[in-house]
Amino acid sequence: MAGLFNMNRNGVAYVVTVAVGVCLVCSVLVSAAAVYLKPLQTQNAKADRRQNILAVAELGGPGVDVNKVFDERIEARVVNLETGEYASDLEATGFDQREAAKDPSTSTKIPPGDDPAGVKRRANHAEVYLVRDEQGEIETLVLPIHGYGLWSQMYGFIALAPDGETVKGINYFEQGETPGLGAEITNPKWQQVWEGKKIYDDNGEVQLRVIKGNVGSDTPDAEHKVDGLSGATLTSRGVSGTIEYWFGPRGFKPFLRNITDGQIGKG
Structure with a gap:
């Protein structure tokens, strides 16, 4: 320290030494803040996720105790996407589907020709959320999607x-x-037009898609079509x-088949 005060304050060595010292102090402060705030960030992310799940299931709203309603009404499970069965060795609490998708040991690379959603690498497991009524029967299924x-x-x-x-609802949260074009996927008015739409045709093939223009009473197969986003063709x-992939055989289709056949999901 004495050496620092004895330096020529106009010299290069002094300037470099002070700059390095300031950088080290700032690095320590930033690292300490990151460690201190990590639990709070994790908690906020969990609360935000729960809020979005309740919103799409029409259980949210002003004044709602998110954690209380979620714990009372939502059953969170992890599903093996290949078999469509619950993963007995994985708990929904602590499971991170995005992180799992980054790890080659817990994910699958998707060939471009089989990847209409542009996912590239898909986790082998996914979270699903079952909303049950007072009798314990499934009232709503909430599934995460991305593309x-x-x-x-x-x-x-x-x-x-x-x-x-x-479809009972859709909610894009990230x-x-x-803005004003593709970002309209977050517009509640556009999300409302999804209600009542059907994903599959009579042969069990995914038919639900966003079209160019609006769906009218004279639109063929209107139950499988959603109004397009003006000026946002690629979005x-x-x-x-996204719908084509996640409701196809490499997505949630095996799970949904097990649910509707009564193989899993009983209260």
Whole structure:
């Protein structure tokens, strides 16, 4: 320390020494803040996720105790996407689907020709959320979905009726699309037009998609079509691709088949 005070304050050595010292102090402070705030960030992320799940299941709203309602009404499970069965060795608490998708040991690389959603690598397991009524029967299924739009991966939840194909709601909560265009996927008015739409045709093939323009009373197969986003063709295609992938055989289709057949999901 004495050496520092004896330095020529106009010299290069002094300036460099002070700069390095300031950088070290700032680094220590930033690291300490990150460690201190990590639990709070994790807690906030959990609360935000729960809030979005309740919103798409129509259980949210002003004044709602998110954690209380979630714990009382929602059953969170982890599903093996290949078999469509619950993963007995994984608990929903602590499972992070995004992190699992980054690890080659817990994920699968998707060939481009089989990847209409632009997922690239999919976790082998996924979270699912079952809303039960007072009798313990499934009232709503909430499933996480994501796919690439024009600029970004778009993350959301979709709520289905117990038949595993009728849409009750959709909620995109994270995206980086163009404001006023593709970002309209977060607009509640557009999300409302999904209600009542059907995912599958009579042969069990995914037919639900976003079209160019609006769906009218004279639109063929209107139950499988959603109004397009004006000026956002690539975002619309991304949403359609997301639905095609996640409700196909490499997504939630095996799980939904098990639910509707009564193989799993009993109260």
